[in-house]
Amino acid sequence: MESVQVIKQRFGIIGNTPVLNRAIEKAIQVAPTDISVLVTGESGVGKESIPKIIHQLSHRKHGKYIAVNCGAIPEGTIDSELFGHEKGSFTGATQTREGYFEVADGGTIFLDEVGELPLTTQVRLLRVLENGEFIKVGSSKVQKTDVRIVAATNANMFEAIKKEQFREDLYYRLSTVDIHLPPLRERQEDIHLLFRKFASDFALKYKMPTIKLTDDAIQVLLKHRWSGNIRQLRNVAEQISVLEQNRTISAETLKDYLPTSGSNLPAIIKHTKSDTDFSSEREILYKVLFDMKSDLNDLKKLTMELMKKGNTKDVEKEHQGLIQKIYGSNDETVYEEEVDDTEVLSIPEHQDTSQEILNKSDKYHFAEEIEEEETLSLHDKELELIKKSLERHSGKRKLAAEELGISERTLYRKIKQFDL
Secondary structure, three states: OOOHHHHHHHHOOOOOOHHHHHHHHHHHHHOOOOOOEEEEOOOOOOOOHHHHHHHHOOOOOOOOEEEEEHHHOOOOOHHHHHHOEOOOOOOOOOOOEOOHHHHOOOOEEEEEOHHHOOHHHHHHHHHHHHHOEEEOEOOOOEEEOOOEEEEEEOOOHHHHHHOOOOOHHHHHHHOOEEEEOOOHHHOHHHHHHHHHHHHHHHHHHHOOOOOEEOHHHHHHHHHOOOOOHHHHHHHHHHHHHHHOOOOEEOHHHHHHOOOOOOOOOOOOOOOOOOOOOOOOHHHHHHHHHHHHHHHHHHHHHHHHHHHHHOOHHHHHHHOHHHHHHHHOOOOOOHHHHHOOHHHHHOOOHHHOOHHHHHHOOOOOOHHHHHHHHOOOOHHHHHHHHHHHHHHHOOOOHHHHHHHHOOOHHHHHHHHHHHOO
16 A cells, blocks of 8 residues: 555645645545545645545556546536436437446546536436446436445535435445545645745746745745635736746735735624525515414403493503504504594493494494505505615615525515516
């Protein structure tokens, strides 16, 4: 078995961090087997090196090695790319085509960004992992393949499983062995070493003297967060190599090539959760309807109390909270504005029935007026909710959308629709 140092030299891997060495050790140990491997880590950490190590140290090294970027293939054609298709199976299928799993029989397939696979493709991939079987698009014939799968992702797979974007059974099939590559900010002692390697490579490529960093510039280099990891470091080294006339780079010069948002502070991720976190517009409309029903029932209850007791002052005193809920907290209630109080008080006791009061619509018209206060227009309710939410958040659409339980894009469409 080859040592870690030999493997790093063979595959051009720079760095001596223990976490990096441990990842390479795991790759060396699993290479002779056919175990499925999942490589995890942020974008730009060099995940593509691990499957190459595994393939070259396995008994499949003379077979084909195919790297597939799952995120770069359109959803409509990815099944055809991976598993092939029969002639005439869809528009444009003018001939039978072999997929990657058929071409790489006896070799290794590297599925980069496997978390981007559609759910239908995940089902097909699970079948390949379980028994080595697949079916071409447009065919009914089951075919066999002997392919080792190494996958990689920069996504949080447990979060994707929770959101039902990735199958849990497929995740455990892929991650028989999980190899994690650390971000560059956790490899402090490797940052300057990598920069020097890139600077040397670009000096050779562009036939110019190699750039060197001052001590202050090295400290700036080490303190930067490097959210783009090795890929970002390489780009910065290339830019400086090409653009700077002075080959000794100061801290001030280096800072000009680093993004202002880059810092060594931890990333802040905002987690928001609302009790009214509706998953779709349909659910928020249901809520509006239920609220309308509740308000209507309260209004009926208040109206019946008025008709039975006949004294608006007593009813207002007993049901002050209910009145404020329906009509707001104005100093003068709707009853004082719309109901002729003297006429209500003059109703004889023997006539104190709801039917008799309603029959005298020409004299006691308050029931009709109260009924007109509440409408059953879903359009008006939706418009009112959106207006209130926008006012409450000073016109900030993102906060209003979160409160309403809809996407910001949907809220923007509603704003245009209602001409707000």
